[in-house]
Amino acid sequence: MANNKEQRLPSHEEYLPHLAYDLVIFGFNGKQLKILILEYNNTGFFALPGGFVKRNEDVEEAVKRCLRERTGLDNIYLEQFFTFGSASRSRPDIMRTILEANDLQTDENYWMLNRFISIAHYALINFDEVHPTPDELSDSINWYAINELPTLMMDHQEITDKALEVLRENLDKKLIGMNLLPERFTMKDLQEVYEAILGKKVRRTTFQRKMLSKDFLTRHEKLFTGAAHKAPYLYSFKSQDDKGSQNKKAS
């Protein structure tokens, strides 16, 4: 695994210079909202997953490639939310430390030491289906609760903060919950996703009424857990096509 690192390292000719992307990959373990964080080999530097764009590749394609490599999953909910373009955000000193910790000789003009603009995206995934895989320069990739993150390098904390801010804004506009939960879930599961994202409790009765009024849930059989109380219904998200089909009497 450590032998052919030089070969797998991105080369200058293959990628667009000065352009990168970073990924805030959100998952929900049933209790907390978490994101995937890489730790670079022998440096103590923690960072968001990210990468570079091939010279003839859509930016979105490149991001999906990274997502696939880090999670083992395809067809992941993905949204671009901001491009970080300040001249001072890049830190060649840190990048050099990382490269050298991996026994990579880098001359003064090595392209990865240059300034990079980063197109930041967030992704939402089903926690249970993921198999996190570190990249070439990292020895680990792990889930961290969003309020228990290690110190992140460069501006990655700022990127994470912005991702969470945008995620909150989108919470009622887009079907966020759909992508963080398994196929079938209880109303309580859904509520806990909302609470984890918003960082505060919401009222059970109000929440339930609001969700049911939105016409995007299908109710299924009850879930019997063995607990000594009324069993909750299971729900799934309707596909867009089915929406409103209950109400269509005449057409």
Added chain:
Amino acid sequence: MANNKEQRLPSHEEYLPHLAYDLVIFGFNGKQLKILILEYNNTGFFALPGGFVKRNEDVEEAVKRCLRERTGLDNIYLEQFFTFGSASRSRPDIMRTILEANDLQTDENYWMLNRFISIAHYALINFDEVHPTPDELSDSINWYAINELPTLMMDHQEITDKALEVLRENLDKKLIGMNLLPERFTMKDLQEVYEAILGKKVRRTTFQRKMLSKDFLTRHEKLFTGAAHKAPYLYSFKSQDDKGSQNKKAS
């Protein structure tokens, strides 16, 4: 004006390759929402204003530089809204036509013929204060109502559509009207800005009540236009500091 074009043309060494920005500059003439569109010399190509980022310059700085050059104004409301990164969006054939129409010899590898990622921004300006100025490759820059745009080159119509979409989403969140109106304005002026952005009429009484309840307007003297009816009040936007000062009894 046509003599030293070569010198003023952006050079490879000065700018980051493959990275551009485009600007959707909104103005309101009292009736319609308009944007500034460039027409390139002798080509019939219409485009959004835009440019490139210097190697040691913040992206935002670069965009402000362009805004200053095209409008003559400083301190303009500016917001980044999306980065367009598809591999097929760049059109070297169109770029070559534009360069050649300006009598610029360009070899096959000239950097401006390469692929570009564009970080799109929108700006809001006071229509009356602007002095639009074309760039080096254009012979005109003009206001066009958003529903009467000429055919725009490349993906510039898509960029414009997205800008308007985001502007609408932000209409109640940010002080949009402030930046499109003169210092003092009537409630009707403000309403017309909202209607132009939303593309639909809103109710006068509801609108007035909503605006007054938001605590960001200061009421001034009445405006006597000579018309045979009740004169409306003039308003201005409060500076953020003043907000709520009316209500602060004890502190």
Added chain:
DNA sequence: TTCTATTGTCTCCAATAATTACAATAATTC
């Protein structure tokens, strides 16, 4: 059978927003 911990739904109430109504008023007309 009783008890406990939930879940699903209903009612009541407050806050917000839509709609209508109407008085105030700046200039014009007679």
Added chain:
DNA sequence: GAATTATTGTAATTATTGGAGACAATAGAA
């Protein structure tokens, strides 16, 4: 100078939404 006209500002009325509590239903344990 009184009646007229075209607004503007605000109050009153009605409808919609959301919050908070009440309560019946119920799956299992005691």
